[in-house]
Amino acid sequence: xxxxxxxxxxxxxIRRGWVQLxxxxxxxxxxxxxxxxVPCAGLNCxxxxxxxxxxxxxxxxxxxxxRQVPLYLGAVLGLTGLITGRLTCGWLCPFGWLQDxxxxxxxxxxxxxxxxxxLRFVILAVFVLLLPFLTGEQWFSKICPxxxxxxxxxxxxxxxxxxxxxxxLFAFKVATLALLxxxxxxxxxxxxxxxxxxxxxxxLFNPISLLRVTVDSSACSGCGQCRTICPVExxxxxxxxxxxxxxxxxxxxxxxxxALFLGRAGRAPQATTAELRx
Amino acid sequence: xxxxxxxxxxxxWLLAAILSAALVTGLVLGQAAQLFAYAWPLCLPxxxxx
Numbered sequence: 001x002x003x004x005x006x007x008x009x010x011x012x013x014i015r016r017g018w019v020q021l022x023x024x025x026x027x028x029x030x031x032x033x034x035x036x037x038v039p040c041a042g043l044n045c046x047x048x049x050x051x052x053x054x055x056x057x058x059x060x061x062x063x064x065x066x067r068q069v070p071l072y073l074g075a076v077l078g079l080t081g082l083i084t085g086r087l088t089c090g091w092l093c094p095f096g097w098l099q100d101x102x103x104x105x106x107x108x109x110x111x112x113x114x115x116x117x118x119l120r121f122v123i124l125a126v127f128v129l130l131l132p133f134l135t136g137e138q139w140f141s142k143i144c145p146x147x148x149x150x151x152x153x154x155x156x157x158x159x160x161x162x163x164x165x166x167x168x169l170f171a172f173k174v175a176t177l178a179l180l181x182x183x184x185x186x187x188x189x190x191x192x193x194x195x196x197x198x199x200x201x202x203x204l205f206n207p208i209s210l211l212r213v214t215v216d217s218s219a220c221s222g223c224g225q226c227r228t229i230c231p232v233e234x235x236x237x238x239x240x241x242x243x244x245x246x247x248x249x250x251x252x253x254x255x256x257x258x259a260l261f262l263g264r265a266g267r268a269p270q271a272t273t274a275e276l277r278x
Numbered sequence: 279x280x281x282x283x284x285x286x287x288x289x290x291w292l293l294a295a296i297l298s299a300a301l302v303t304g305l306v307l308g309q310a311a312q313l314f315a316y317a318w319p320l321c322l323p324x325x326x327x328x
Contacts, residue, residue, distance in 0.1 A: 071309060072300075
């Protein structure tokens with residue numbers, strides 16, 4: 001068993017919410033700011049008054065807007081994706097954790113039929129790469145809800161100078177965030193599923209990452225618990241390790257028959273859903 | 279399936295080599311310091327100020 005899979009198996013012994021809380025505190029620990037040389041693994045605004053790391057998406061826009069190839073940042077994100085796939089989305093991203101918490105609120109739940117897995121790639125291409133390259137401005141930052149929540153609102157509350165300058169863009173961002181927060185209570189992880197450009201970067205590496213969940217079709221009882229528990233509402237039997245899977249490994253934990261497990265890297269699912277369900 | 283696994287492994291190692299080279303090059307070019315300089319002041323568009 002490779003060390004990545006071993007580490008992930010250890011991670012599964014801990015409740016995911018505690019790891020997410022720890023990651024959110026660590027990334028916003030007001031730690032000595034030399035860490036801002038390092039991009040945060042999850043989506044976390046560097047302008048948050050307590051942020052310890054640089055924002056990966058903000059950094060990408062910065063380099064692209066300056067017409068430089070983001071070698072360092074791209075390599076850090078790429079290597080993270082190559083090793084763990086979208087594990088960051090499932091376990092470390094503070095904004096992902098917020099969505100998991102919001103969905104626990106007892107309100108009417110709604111599961112959109114449209115999956116649109118390509119939409120976040122369009123957002124990555126247009127708002128993070130193309131528009132910043134053409135205009136020299138950071139377009140995704142202008143709509144980023146994590147920035148509004150972690151930086152915009154705190155700074156408007158903390159600083160009279162910032163409050164004076166906040167205009168229509170701030171109002172637009174707060175309205176967008178309010179809509180998204182409402183949506184988070186009804187739908188599982190809508191931002192991750194439809195909009196997150198960082199999730200899109202990691203998703204590119206998900207199908208070949210060292211960390212993989214394996215399906216043993218012969219052990220599957222067809223109970224469907226993996227589908228029920230999946231926070232991004234995919235069918236783990238066919239779509240685990242796909243670009244939509246966030247490697248939270250809840251399906252591995254929930255499977256009563258051990259049909260889903262952390263397996264040898266490179267090992268592919270052994271059957272299709274049709275074969276599994278007869 | 280084994281052929282597919284083999285291809286996946288080749289892709290993995292190739293990408294790992296390219297990304298490692300990019301990481302070293304980026305560090306030599308001082309991009310970590312550039313990231314620090316960028317991430318130090320406030321991000322005005324993130325806050326909602328143009």
